[in-house]
Amino acid sequence: MTAYLNLGTNIGDRLFNLEQAIALIEWLSGERCRLSRVIESEPWGFESPHPFLNVGVALRWDKDPLELLNITQQAEEMMGSTCHRDASGAYIDRLIDIDIIAIGDIRLNHPRLTLPHPRAHLRTFVTIPMRELNNN
Numbered sequence: 001m002t003a004y005l006n007l008g009t010n011i012g013d014r015l016f017n018l019e020q021a022i023a024l025i026e027w028l029s030g031e032r033c034r035l036s037r038v039i040e041s042e043p044w045g046f047e048s049p050h051p052f053l054n055v056g057v058a059l060r061w062d063k064d065p066l067e068l069l070n071i072t073q074q075a076e077e078m079m080g081s082t083c084h085r086d087a088s089g090a091y092i093d094r095l096i097d098i099d100i101i102a103i104g105d106i107r108l109n110h111p112r113l114t115l116p117h118p119r120a121h122l123r124t125f126v127t128i129p130m131r132e133l134n135n136n
Contacts, residue, residue: 001061003102008096008099026059031059048092072100079096101116
């Protein structure tokens with residue numbers, strides 16, 4: 001099966017952040033990643049003067065979806081990424097954000113992970129890279 005991820009960053013050296021996150025995902029998962037082109041997007045769901053860089057990632061994944069979630073969260077933690085929301089629950093700027101968009105045709109409604117991602121279709125910074133990955 002193919003797992004699709006979306007990575008986003010809007011603070012620090014954004015391109016380096018994406019490169020580091022991809023390297024960590026490959027190292028932790030043991031799988032090689034296929035990438036979309038990097039796109040720039042405005043923050044979604046909150047106001048910030050810092051635009052995001054986003055990239056779509058595809059990798060082979062035949063294990064438990066929650067294992068992939070653990071890997072993505074470990075990569076975020078290793079990079080020093082903090083919570084993606086403030087005390088009131090609003091989105092904030094972030095060093096790296098790694099979202100699992102889909103894994104094959106798996107449908108999952110778990111307290112830690114919903115597949116496919118329930119809001120992916122609303123976000124062009126997700127749909128554009130996903131289309132590109134599916135056309136390659």
